[in-house]
Amino acid sequence: MRGRRLCYCILLLLVLTSAVEAIAAAGTGSGNGSEKWGYVQVRPRAHLFWWLYRSPNRVEDPSNPWPIVLWLQGGPGASGVGIGNFQEIGPLDTNLRPRNSTWLQKADLLFVDNPVGTGYSFVEGKDPEVFVKTDEEAGEDLARLLMALFNRDEGLQQSPLYIVAESYGGKFAVTTALSVIYAVQAGKLKLILGGVALGDSWISPEDFVFSWAPLLKDVSRMDNTGLEKSNGVAMRISEQxxxxxxxxxxxSWNELENLISSFSNSVDFYNFLLDAGMDPLSLVAVELAATGGLSMRKYSKYLSSTRTSTPGGDGGDLDELMNGTVKKKLKIIPRNFTWGEQSDMVFAKMGGDFMKPRINEVDELLERGVNVTIYSGQLDLICSTKGTESWVEKLKWGGKGTFLRKERTPLYCGGEEEGTKGFTRSYKNLHFYWILGAGHFVPVDQPCVALDMVGAITRSPTNSKLKVR
Structure with a gap:
């Protein structure tokens, strides 16, 4: 089966490559070369927007090449160029002030609004047939974008690429990584794949929906009645x-979210210690009695909401920023196009793929020797640690047994006197980080740990403060 799939993907790439290589990654950038951005037409009428930042901390070491992080946001339909960049790991916050914890300290950063229709990326005429419907299609589009960027830039080719994802972006990460592998093997993409990191990722929806009610019951946020009703819907989802x-x-997932919200008095799905809307980045305060469509967007609602204040006084309005100052700076965004205006269509088109698991893709990456890192915020509900551990136990990878038997190692950031920040466990090419005190948005909730973790993941030449005892 895998062989047939590989042959199919290679043939597909052979057909597409000539067209992709003819497409210039049209764009512009800063005068000093510290950042570049542009569009790639990955298919007729389908345009992906990308933004690359060069790190000022770059260290030239032939024995340890400087890494590039490709950040993939969730949703599906959430903007990495907006959210990941200005709210989580980019050089500036939404008030355009320098971010002390930017991941540029450890790597160059490549943000892409993925899939087409997300953020600044767009489908001409909103043609419904052009939007992607599956994770594989999104991965193929990203591989085409990487061909356009990397194949003509020898500098990029020297840096290993690490695909780091959050939330639904984890599903895109594993399908993209496999598309990259197939393209490299076919000689159609000049790129070094350094690894994949899955942060609070929606890899196995079934395992997550079964984790919600028991977790909330254990932390006194739900009673036995809510537990029984929620588990009943989870069983229905499993059968479906x-x-x-x-x-x-x-x-049914939409129905279960409403049920969970009702019996928990509106728990925040991105931090179960809070009520919905209290976490500045969760942005999920919606009416419980809303229609299915609105509730469905609850999971990706943060992509378009204007409630975007973040801890530390970052109270800038992301919607105004992206459609105002940033759009003027970039100069290449279509004049009448509004950032994120097609995002709801992205989510709707992927409704048939939303609940499909991607455990097999993780298995294939591990079997191929790709470094796979999983990190999970302790307080996340939507992609809970409990659910993540469940799908990891389903892996068929040969090293799983040894990995599960190994003891965890405590993590410290800034010194042991500041307390345990998390735990980690590694065996061969599988690595797991448990991040304490963090919800769904680990880089925001625990910036010190997240920054040094990505330094370890990417083998960044810069020094790390993260202490492993």
Whole structure:
């Protein structure tokens, strides 16, 4: 099966490559070369927007090449160029002030608004047939974008690329990594894949929906009645997935989220210690009695909301920023196009793929020797640590047994006197980080740990403060 899939993907890439290589990654950048941005037409009428930052901390070491992090946001339909960049790990916050914890300290950063229709990326005429419908299609589009960027830039080719994802972006990360591998093997992409990091990622929806009610019951946020009702819907979702009724499973997921919210008095799905809307980056305060469509967007609602204040006084309005100052700076965004205006269509088009697991893709990456890192915020509910541990136990990778038996190692950031910041466990090419005190948005909740963790993941030549005892 895998061989047939590989042959199919290689043939597909052979057909597409000539067209992709003819497409210039048209764009512009700063005068000093510290950043570049542009569009790549990955298919007819489909345009992906990218933004690359060069690190001022770059260290030239032939024995340890400077890394590039490709950041993939979730949703599906959330803007990495907006959220990941200005709210989580980029050089500036939404008030355009320098971010002390920017990941540029450890790597160059490549943000892409993915899939097409997300953020600044767009589909001409909003043609419904051009939007992607599956994770594989999104991965293929990203591989085409990477061909356009890397194949003509020898500098980029020298730096290993690490695909780091958050939330639904984890599903895109594993399908993109496999598309990259196939393209490199076919000689159509000049790129070094350094690894994949899955942060609070929606890899196995079934495992997550079964984790929600028991977790909330354990932390006194739900009673036995809520537990019983929620588990009943989770069982229905499990049966729907077994029967291949993926669109129906997405509808049941929507129902379960409403049920969880009702019996927990509106718990925040991105930090179970809070009520919905209290976490500055969760942005999920919606009416519980809303229609299915609005509730479905609850998971990706933060992509378009104007409530974007973040800890530390970052109270800038992301929507105004992206459609005002940033759009003027970039100069190449279509005049009448509004950042994020097609994002709801992205989510709707992927409704049939939303609940599909991607455990097999993680297995394939591990079997191919790709470094896979999983990190999970302790307080996340939507992609809970409990659910993540469940899908990891389903891996068929040969090293799983040894990995699960190994003891965890405590993590410290800034000194042991400041307390335990998390735990880690590694075996061969699988690595897991448990991040304490963090919800869904680990780089925001625990910036010190997140920064040094990405330095370890990418083998950045810069020094690390993260202490492993």
């Amino acid at each position: 997935l077994k029967d291949g009724k993926f669109q129906e499973a997405t509808s």
